[in-house]
Every structure is written in structure tokens, then in C-alpha cells.
Amino acid sequence: MRRWLLISVPYLWLFVFFLVPFFIVFKISLSDTEIAIPPYTPLLDLSEGWAGIKDFFSQLDFENYRIIFSDALYVNAYGSSLRIAFISTLITLAVGFPIAYGMARAPKAWQPMLLMLVILPFWTSFLIRVYAWIGILKQEGLLNHFLMSFGLISVPLNILHTETAVHIGIVYSYLPFMILPLYASLEKINPALLEAAADLGSPPWKSFWQVTFPLSMPGVLAGSFLVFIPAVGEFVIPDLLGGSDTLMIGKTLWIEFFSNRDWPVASAVAVVLLLVLVVPIVLFQRNQEQLREREAGR
């Protein structure tokens, strides 16, 4: 009895405030604009019995999905979101790997302190950290000022409001999510393995590619998913750093909802985004489960 009560409280909460809302989004994505704007007329009227159910299905409308797939704007937004997220994830991996490697090889006494320093920026506001880059990247900003005063460039670089700025923003904001899982898997590698490889005549770079990197694969995968999945739906970074040419799907949804006030299309955009992300999310969860099993098995 008590066990049942214990389970039901968090279960019901998530059911009502996480799962049910998705069904509502799905339902509204299938409605006409006039019906979907409040006040709602109940679409599914069970009091009318079978006729009500039939009515419900006859009212279903895939118009919003047709709009999304026939308009190049939306298709491009999905495409560029996936492309930007993918490239940014690769850069984050390239930037994060040496840092995580350095931390894992640092003196043991230093490691808690280094970890703390990686986590600390994560505790300061995401919005503020993205905002800080505006002052750095804009034409009369600090980066151009710096480069020009050293004579490296003569004309200010145009970085803010380009896709490059979005990449920089994503790499910067999500770097801790990459470093932490990488560090966790690199730190576990037994140094004896590398010593053995060296004793057997392997040069350091070869040991790295044949021993260290394969063994850090769980961290590489976990970090990449943790960066890629939220980056696809990112809103703040493309909005503040990217220009009007950089269209990402999170921003499109936001505009559709807040500026165009087209709730059904916004819902349809959300449903398709969710479908696009289902594969990476499922892969990520499977990867996490395997990690947990391996941990438990040791």
C-alpha cells in the first residue's frame, strides 16, 4: 500500500506534466488553425459516443505537416540544425579531448580542483555566457580590437551573425558536457596498458590511437550525444549569435509560436523535431545502459 503510494507520486507528476503535454502537442499539430487557438472546442467528444470518435478522426488534418514538408524554409531549418549541431559536436570533441586528457593525466591531488573549474562555468548563467560572446565577436568587439592592434588583420572580421559565431557559441556552452564524460572514461584507463604498449615498441601516437582512444570510446559517445541532442534544438545561441541567415529549428519553432502565433504549425514543428531526435536519444540511452552494466559487472 505504502509502496504503491511512494511510486505513484513522482510517476503521476511526470505523467501529467511531461507525457500528457506531448499528446496535446500532437493533437494540436493535427488541428486547423481556427480550432487550435483558444478557447478550445473539445475535439474528441466522448459523450457523443461512436459518432464523436468518428467526428474526431474526420477532423484530423495533416495540413500542418504538409506545410512543413513542402516549404523549403522548414526543411532547410531542420537540415541546417542537424549540420550545425554535427559540426559543433565534432569541434567540441576536438577541443574537449586534450583538456580531458590533460586532466586525467594531471597529478591526483589536482584533479578535484580541475574538475571543479570545469563545472563552475556551468553554474553561471547560460544566457549570460552566450551574451558575453556578443561583446567579443562583434565588428568593433574585443577580438577584432585585439587582432587589429597586433596588426594581424587590417579589416575587422565579420564573425557575429554568422554560422561561425553559432559554432563558437555551441562549443563554448557545451564544452563541460563533453569534458566530464571524456575525463571519466580516460581517468579509468590503466596506465600499465600504455607502459606495456611502449615496452612492446609502440610510439606514443600509435599507443594513443590503438589503446587510449578506443578505451575512451564510451566517453566520446556519451559526450557527443550530450552535446549533439540539445544543440539540434538550441534557441538562445542561434538567436543571439547567429544572423538572420542562420536558421535553426528551435528558433523557427519560437518564431512560429511567438511571432506568427501559429500554434498548430509550431506543434507540428515540435513533433517532427522530436521524431528527428528519437534515434539519437534512444542510442544515447542504450549507450548509458551498457555503461551502467559494465560498471556493475566489474
Added chain:
Amino acid sequence: MRRFSWFNATSIALGFAFLYIPILLLVIYSFNESRLVTVWGGWSTKWYASMLQNEQLLTAAWVTLRVAFVSSTLAVILGTLAAVVLVRAGRFPGRTLFSGLIFAPLVMPEVITGLSLLLLFVAVGFARGFWTVVIAHATFSMCFAAVVVQARLYDFDKSVEEAAMDLGATPVRTFMQVTLPIIAPSVISAWLLAFTLSLDDLVIASFTTGPGATTLPMRIYSQVRLGVTPEINAISTVMIGFVTIGVLIASYATKRSSARRERDLRTAEAGGT
């Protein structure tokens, strides 16, 4: 004793420079007399003074703190329950769905979570404002709280709980007097995490808020879109300061409690032999 190699030290230094220089510049320029980012007009605290006179900013800050306090408390209660269920309740019907529901909000894009919650509130006719933001924040941060507490529950020795039950303690009493004190550090860090997640959130709050419940990130966002204003640098610096102090206190507390635990353990071992 391991030492830093040249390569490792360089990559760590460059990495941390990348992470910290933007934040540092923000703090420095919050003390700039000039309105321009590139022109250094000398030290000044005038942006702090004008921030303190910005009624809208202060109201928003107060709303944000209240939302964060209530939602993180709710999130920790729900998240701890969820963690206990996941680790201790064994098999029950719908367990897979439950663990999926705990996991999904962690990676769900904020625009989807925000939109779907808003549509729920509209569908049931719930007036939007303070409480809808609280519910939204509690929902996604309870999942983070559950993950943090779960890790600690996996670690600890179940036999302590069993001993308490054998001695006649009720499950509730066992939880309150045995389990909770043991997992307390993780509950506290879960609360802090939920609190900062709530302070930080722009997207979900924008979707679920209503009249009179504009949060600080929303206010900052609308000002930032109009251009860089030094006032925002000032309030950002204040927030960074609070967070840094909070994290330092928390890490000091955990270090002390883990040191105490180790000492207790050693005393217990010495007593046993």
C-alpha cells in the same frame, strides 16, 4: 608523484582560458565608465548604481529567486522519491516507462518541453503566472535531482536500512532517520543544481509564464536583443559572484563532511579490531 607534462599543462591552460576569458571580460567591463565595450573609460561602479535603480530588473530578480526556491524544493522532494523508487522499489508495472520519463527531460530540447507544457496549461484552463513556471521548472529539474540522488543510493550499503527495519523501525522512520541523513549531501547538491537550473532557464519560462511573472533571464534577454547594455554586465557579475560563493561554500561543506565520514570510518574500524 605524477607531474604535469608540457603538453597536458598547455591543453589544460588553453582550455580554461577559453572557458573563463569571456566571463572575466564581462566582469571587467561591468566596471567600465564608458558605455562602449571596446573603449575603456576608467573604473566606475555607475552601472551597478543604475542597475539598483532599474525597478523592472529588480522585480524580475525577485520573481526568479522565488520561483527557483519553490521549484527546486519541490524538485528535490519529487526527485528523491523518484530515485528511491528506481533504486529500491524493484519491479513494478510500468517501470520501463517510469525510467524513460525520468531520463527524457534531461535531453529534451527546451523549446519542446516549454511548448508542450504551455499547451497543457491552456488546455486545462490553468491561469499562467508564477505557479505555472514553478511547475515547469520542478518537472525538468526533478529529473536532474533524481539522477544525482540515485547515484548516491546505488553506492550505499542497504544492510544499514535492513538493520533499522529488523530493530522495528517503520519504513518511513527508517527513511527519515537512516536513509535521508546518509544521502543528505546528494540531496543538497541536487537542490543546488535544481536552483541554478531554474535561475538559468529562459526558454521554458518564456513559454509557461504569464502576466506579472517575468523572470530575470527573460528581462535580460529582451534587453540584450536591443544591444549590449553595461547594466546587464553589472547584474551578470552580481549573479556570477553569488554562484561562485555558493559553489565554494558547497564544496567546502562536502569536503568537510567527507573528511568527517572518513574519520568516523577509521574510528569504527579501530574500535572493531
